[in-house]
Amino acid sequence: DTGVSQNPRHKITKRGQNVTFRCDPISEHNRLYWYRQTLGQGPEFLTYFQNEAQLEKSRLLSDRFSAERPKGSFSTLEIQRTEQGDSAMYLCASSLALAGGQSDTQYFGPGTRLTVL
C-alpha cells in the first residue's frame, strides 16, 4: 500500500491560466474526495466520487472547476482561468465503502499547493 499520491506537489501559475492536478487513491478504495485548504484553515470539502460517478459537489466548486475520475481509479481536478483567490492547498483523500453504504476512514494525500500570481 503506497498511500494516496498527488501530482504535482507544487504549481505556480499566472492568473488566467488553466491548471490540472492528479490524484491516485489507495488502489482498493472506491471513494475519492477533493478538499481545499487555505492558510490557517482546515480543509473544506469540494467534491466526491463513488467509482467513476461524481455524486456531490460543494458550492465552493465554481464553474471554473471540473473534476473527473474516468475509470474509477485516478482523478483529475482542473481549474480554468485561475484567479489569485484559487491559491490554496488542494487535498485528495480516498476511502473504502463499507457494508451498508457508510465510508471507512478517509486517507489523505500530501496535497498540491497552488500559487496563482
Next chain:
Amino acid sequence: GNSVTQMEGPVTLSEEAFLTINCTYTATGYPSLFWYVQYPGEGLQLLLKATKADDKGSNKGFEATYRKETTSFHLEKGSVQVSDSAVYFCALSDPGNNFNKFYFGSGTKLNVKP
C-alpha cells in the same frame, strides 16, 4: 448543521508537558470523530478516531474520548515530545449521508520546545 470548533493556537509547551487541545462539535446526528495531524509541507495523517459515544481513540500516546453529553472530543497526551510539533485538526464525518462528508476545525498549531 455540522461544524467543529477547536481552541485557537498556537499552543507552546515544553517537552514532557501535558497536552490538551479542546474540540467541540455540532452535528445533526451521531457522527464519527477524528483527529488528524499535519506536519509542515505534508498532507493530513489520521491520528485517532472514535465512532460512537464513550469510545476512546488512542494512538502514539495521544487519546481522545467521544463525549456526547458535552459534544466534545478533546485531544490529550501525557508527555509531549519535540517531534509532536505540528498542526492538529479535529473533524467529524456527517452521518446524514453515506459518503461521510468531513467537516474540519480550523486547526491548532502545537509547538514543543526542548
